[in-house]
Amino acid sequence: MNEVCFKTIDQDNPHTLATYKKNGGYQIWREILAGKWTPEKIIDELKTSGLRGRGGAGFPTGLKWSFMPRNQAGQKFVVCNSDEGEPGTCKDRDILRFNPHAVIEGMAIGGFVMGATVGYNYIRGEFKEPFYRFEAALAQAYELGLLGKNIHGSGMSFDLYSHLGAGAYICGEETALLESIEGKKGQPRFKPPFPANVGLFGKPTTINNTESFASVPSILSHGGQWFADLGVKNSGGVKLFSVTGHVQKPANFEVPMGIPFKDLLKMAGGVRSGRTLKAVIPGGSSTPVLTAEVAMNMTMDYDSIEHAGSMLGAGSVIVMDDSTCMVKALTRLAHFYYDESCGQCTPCREGTGWLYRILKRIIDGNGKAADIDLLLSVQDKIIGNTICALGDAAAMPVESFLRHFRDEFDHYIKHGKSIIEVKNSGENIK
Amino acid sequence: MLEIEIDGAKVSADPGEMLIAVTDRAGIRVPRFCYHKHLSIAANCRMCLVDIEGSPKPKPACSTPIAEGMKIWTHNDKTKISQKAVMEFLLINHPLDCPICDQGGECELQDVAMDYGADISRFTEGKRIVEDKDIGALIQTDMTRCIHCTRCVRFGDEIAGVMEMGATGRGENLKIEPFLAYGIDSELSGNMIDICPVGALTSKPFRYELRSWQMQSVAGVSRHDLVGSNLLSQTYKGKVKRIVARENSDINETWIADRERFSYQGLSHENRLLMPQIKIEGKWQEVTWNVALDFALKGLNNAVLNNKQTDRLGALATNTATLEEFYLLQKILRGVGTQNIDYRLNIKDLDATINLPSNIKLTDLETLDYGLIIGANLRLEQPLINHRLRKAVLSGAMVDVVNVAEFDFNYQPNNHNIIAPNQIALLLAGVLKVVLESTQAEVLPDLQNLNPNATAKQLAARLLRADNAVIVLGEHLLNIPQVAIIAALITQIAQHTDSKTLNTSLSANSKAADLAGFTPGRDGLDANTMLTAQLKAYILLDIYPQYDFYNSPKAIEAFNNADTFIIALNSFKDEVVLEYADILLPIANFYESPGSHVNIEGLVQSFPAAVSAPGEAKPAWKVFKVLADLLQLPGFDYTANQQITSEATMHQNPKLSKVDVSKVDVSIDLTMKKGIDIIWQKSPYAIDVLLRHSPALQMTKIGQINTASMNAATAKKLKLTQTDDYLGVPVVLSETVADDCVFINANRQTWDRGQ
Ligand SMILES: Cc1cc2nc3c(=O)[nH]c(=O)nc-3n(C[C@H](O)[C@H](O)[C@H](O)COP(=O)(O)O)c2cc1C
Ligand code: SF4
Numbered sequence A: 001m002n003e004v005c006f007k008t009i010d011q012d013n014p015h016t017l018a019t020y021k022k023n024g025g026y027q028i029w030r031e032i033l034a035g036k037w038t039p040e041k042i043i044d045e046l047k048t049s050g051l052r053g054r055g056g057a058g059f060p061t062g063l064k065w066s067f068m069p070r071n072q073a074g075q076k077f078v079v080c081n082s083d084e085g086e087p088g089t090c091k092d093r094d095i096l097r098f099n100p101h102a103v104i105e106g107m108a109i110g111g112f113v114m115g116a117t118v119g120y121n122y123i124r125g126e127f128k129e130p131f132y133r134f135e136a137a138l139a140q141a142y143e144l145g146l147l148g149k150n151i152h153g154s155g156m157s158f159d160l161y162s163h164l165g166a167g168a169y170i171c172g173e174e175t176a177l178l179e180s181i182e183g184k185k186g187q188p189r190f191k192p193p194f195p196a197n198v199g200l201f202g203k204p205t206t207i208n209n210t211e212s213f214a215s216v217p218s219i220l221s222h223g224g225q226w227f228a229d230l231g232v233k234n235s236g237g238v239k240l241f242s243v244t245g246h247v248q249k250p251a252n253f254e255v256p257m258g259i260p261f262k263d264l265l266k267m268a269g270g271v272r273s274g275r276t277l278k279a280v281i282p283g284g285s286s287t288p289v290l291t292a293e294v295a296m297n298m299t300m301d302y303d304s305i306e307h308a309g310s311m312l313g314a315g316s317v318i319v320m321d322d323s324t325c326m327v328k329a330l331t332r333l334a335h336f337y338y339d340e341s342c343g344q345c346t347p348c349r350e351g352t353g354w355l356y357r358i359l360k361r362i363i364d365g366n367g368k369a370a371d372i373d374l375l376l377s378v379q380d381k382i383i384g385n386t387i388c389a390l391g392d393a394a395a396m397p398v399e400s401f402l403r404h405f406r407d408e409f410d411h412y413i414k415h416g417k418s419i420i421e422v423k424n425s426g427e428n429i430k
Numbered sequence B: 001m002l003e004i005e006i007d008g009a010k011v012s013a014d015p016g017e018m019l020i021a022v023t024d025r026a027g028i029r030v031p032r033f034c035y036h037k038h039l040s041i042a043a044n045c046r047m048c049l050v051d052i053e054g055s056p057k058p059k060p061a062c063s064t065p066i067a068e069g070m071k072i073w074t075h076n077d078k079t080k081i082s083q084k085a086v087m088e089f090l091l092i093n094h095p096l097d098c099p100i101c102d103q104g105g106e107c108e109l110q111d112v113a114m115d116y117g118a119d120i121s122r123f124t125e126g127k128r129i130v131e132d133k134d135i136g137a138l139i140q141t142d143m144t145r146c147i148h149c150t151r152c153v154r155f156g157d158e159i160a161g162v163m164e165m166g167a168t169g170r171g172e173n174l175k176i177e178p179f180l181a182y183g184i185d186s187e188l189s190g191n192m193i194d195i196c197p198v199g200a201l202t203s204k205p206f207r208y209e210l211r212s213w214q215m216q217s218v219a220g221v222s223r224h225d226l227v228g229s230n231l232l233s234q235t236y237k238g239k240v241k242r243i244v245a246r247e248n249s250d251i252n253e254t255w256i257a258d259r260e261r262f263s264y265q266g267l268s269h270e271n272r273l274l275m276p277q278i279k280i281e282g283k284w285q286e287v288t289w290n291v292a293l294d295f296a297l298k299g300l301n302n303a304v305l306n307n308k309q310t311d312r313l314g315a316l317a318t319n320t321a322t323l324e325e326f327y328l329l330q331k332i333l334r335g336v337g338t339q340n341i342d343y344r345l346n347i348k349d350l351d352a353t354i355n356l357p358s359n360i361k362l363t364d365l366e367t368l369d370y371g372l373i374i375g376a377n378l379r380l381e382q383p384l385i386n387h388r389l390r391k392a393v394l395s396g397a398m399v400d401v402v403n404v405a406e407f408d409f410n411y412q413p414n415n416h417n418i419i420a421p422n423q424i425a426l427l428l429a430g431v432l433k434v435v436l437e438s439t440q441a442e443v444l445p446d447l448q449n450l451n452p453n454a455t456a457k458q459l460a461a462r463l464l465r466a467d468n469a470v471i472v473l474g475e476h477l478l479n480i481p482q483v484a485i486i487a488a489l490i491t492q493i494a495q496h497t498d499s500k501t502l503n504t505s506l507s508a509n510s511k512a513a514d515l516a517g518f519t520p521g522r523d524g525l526d527a528n529t530m531l532t533a534q535l536k537a538y539i540l541l542d543i544y545p546q547y548d549f550y551n552s553p554k555a556i557e558a559f560n561n562a563d564t565f566i567i568a569l570n571s572f573k574d575e576v577v578l579e580y581a582d583i584l585l586p587i588a589n590f591y592e593s594p595g596s597h598v599n600i601e602g603l604v605q606s607f608p609a610a611v612s613a614p615g616e617a618k619p620a621w622k623v624f625k626v627l628a629d630l631l632q633l634p635g636f637d638y639t640a641n642q643q644i645t646s647e648a649t650m651h652q653n654p655k656l657s658k659v660d661v662s663k664v665d666v667s668i669d670l671t672m673k674k675g676i677d678i679i680w681q682k683s684p685y686a687i688d689v690l691l692r693h694s695p696a697l698q699m700t701k702i703g704q705i706n707t708a709s710m711n712a713a714t715a716k717k718l719k720l721t722q723t724d725d726y727l728g729v730p731v732v733l734s735e736t737v738a739d740d741c742v743f744i745n746a747n748r749q750t751w752d753r754g755q
């Protein structure tokens, strides 16, 4: 546990430069500056490590870095996505709070590999403390001469800036994030072109999640194989899981990929006393919900979760016990996407509001029998038809909630109230 | 070239093309709302989804680049299901107010809904309602109908160059609205009406007038400027009800300026002249055309023909007349034996005029790498020429400006050189000297003692460096004493730097007047000398002297001479004309007569009449034809306007010789006199009588421009303050005006220019 991004978390002053250095921090970056690494070698190690993008889509990081036209002349950028807006996710916040230097070093390494001399870390607007932690770490790195122009006389330069968002979930989508850094309204661009070709300010850009960047220094110092061996096939390494919801001890856990879900649940203290597990959303609110039974038999890695019918996503495990009304839960999620849609493209702008209104009508006791089919039809019309994946994220939970908990919806429509009799008033929460 | 397959048929396409461009070219209909070929791709409406083999979900045709071997199905079930899905989403919040929507019948949403929409809505919640804002006199908003395609937003950003409409808010609350409270002011704003696919943005003057299918569309060409924008006049029961753009990629693409779009309103103004009238013993009488023309003939006979004093007959015309009108009127005058013919009413010294060719095509302006604009506010004076230059700038060209005041540009010029009018010739002489020296050409003796300043050196260097440069000479310097020299200097500079030139100093249909020979021959009097020559008779074509002349009082005085017989052909009633005319003949204005415009490229564009003129008014060319017959002049056996067009375009005007650049004489007086120059411009929506009678345009910010701008030093010399009027125009103090210069942009008549 806590071997990569959370390496320093149990030490005193985990976020400081001294602590980071004591744990071998900036070693790789210094080696790079000394000319001991080539970009190809780094990409190879990353490929071997099996590191997959921790922002949700799980795209192999080594492969992504190899797409960058690194030898193309002109400015290029690396961008870190610390927007962390997905309900259920809170891991990047803690990386920024407790190990900001790993992010800086990871981005600097990325800059070297991709031939980019400027990087931006886009930090979620509400992350005041993490932002100041990161800023302080940046200042220290500059002070030490690890960033800037012609670093240590190596001829290499890397400048890093942080950029505070303004509280829009959509700005976590990589191209909306780029627009936002450019000072424009944060709304996704259509693809192609992809950021690797036309990114920030129209220049080639690589965007990775905070955890992805923060994992890179450890991978390089211990070797890709070491990282791969920590995990399982197709899911190399360790991963931060944010376990939230109806558990005794909600927290972030950095554990090896492939750990059984039930062990992870145990680490979080299990469900609240006197309650039983009802459902799990394993990868953040946009991933399909799973029933307790399925969840208890899966392991926490890409393949197993996919096999179970959902996605590992950003590793945000939302645990629901038997006091949960699934109709209300879905309504709450639908409201989130309805509220956060950028409004740019038709299916998402119109569809998310429609989904929410149907659900709201049901929980207000005005549902109609035909509403179930209508929900399924509307979500199906959103999926795949939008500019970015927010549309899919809004639609997917609807299908899975209805697939697994159809009877609750039927009951609500028929009786005008929830099947869950227990008042969710907080008296059961320990 | 790549080959792809669309609906089973092989089609070839260029690499990098978007699918929709290929399907459009192949004539395959893919529904779309946000796509517009002259705007950037937004891919936000999602209507154009088509099935691409190998892709799990349909992809948007507007933003999917083609790839070799791609197989696309534009009408299969998968495509249809997706398109229907998008259509349903678009309609759930769209009001069902088609019966009262002006867009009805020409609504892209309505059209597609007929193909893809469902009959019954499954959406039972309340529909979204958006509050409307008043965004000005030209565009009516009904934003509840907006489908957020952002065409209008992109138009502002990309074409008009001012992002007047924006998308605020997010999700369902995304609103398309002006960013600023003052609304929409751009000179191209009306194009948003054309491109809005639904009834969110419609023409305010046209509101609730008619259904599009009730109208007939007649192709037309505008005569307000040198472009000759192509348009459609849409008519109903003999009235022009609306003007929309007509595509012509060589001329105006799909855009027209607001001036073109809304001036038609003037056609139905109550001031239209409807009946022929003759003045008998100081009293006006309405008469028939026969009586009127008889009266005209008698008047001419008495005044100049019978006594063989034809050299005391003159003809003057507005610069918006048609090629054919110019041609026939000069033919009559030359037929009876005089060359006192002119349309250049606004020029102080017709002996020293601008002699500068225009030798670049509008489309080629886009590929320039350097432009030097001298004495022009192109954005308001020639909006679509400005648009092409703006495109050049957006793709990397550099533009410098030498002007007497700073104007609002919709792109970023490199340097605004604000130069006193009397110093501009000196600056250009400096440019020429540097150019001659750097090209090892002989430096003219007059320039030997000149020391070019830094600006001159910079401009020369840029002209020399550029591969494709143009020098534009606008209308502002028309009346400064050094204008002929300035034109000669530009000619020389252009020749030695291999630059093109563009002369916009005389606008509207003045190119047609030149082509028709509507200028005094060697023995004729020009517009200024006529006024002092005590002529005995005039034929005046749509002239309103209080607006049109450089020296209005002098013109009015000359016309009011008791012995002078005046035949006034006018489209509008006018107090001043009533005073001096002996006979008033009502004539057609824009869209009421066939004719031709000659644009800055020399392109002759002919158009038919869209409606007939109101009341007894007739097209002027017909009046001239009958008059010529009455005068028994040979060669007027025309039965159709086109016959005149071909004769006019064949006709070689002896005066219209090519400028021989090698012989341009640059004799320049380096000790140019100091003094305050007054640059008098009619404001952009006051340049002709039709515009002055168009109420909506007059209400706009551009329509309201009426200022005499000068800097504090000039004001002090003239003993003026901010609260004064100067020559009847309110004074505005601004340090962006050059020294020794008053820049007037007036939308009122002028009685006295104080010179
Ligand atoms: C609506 C939406 C929100 C997203 N929010 C985040 C986010 O908060 N953080 C993040 O790292 N990725 C987010 N992503 C994924 C990013 O677009 C992108 O895939 C990711 O930053 C790539 O980094 P990785 O390869 O390291 O995972 C979001 C995607 C969508 C569609
Ligand atoms: S107002 Fe018209 S053009 Fe503008 S976004 Fe709405 S529908 Fe599109």
Ligand code: FES
Binding pocket: B031, B032, B033, B034, B035, B042, B043, B044, B045, B046, B047, B048, B049, B060, B061, B062, B063
């Ligand atoms: S036309 Fe393609 S998405 Fe709008």
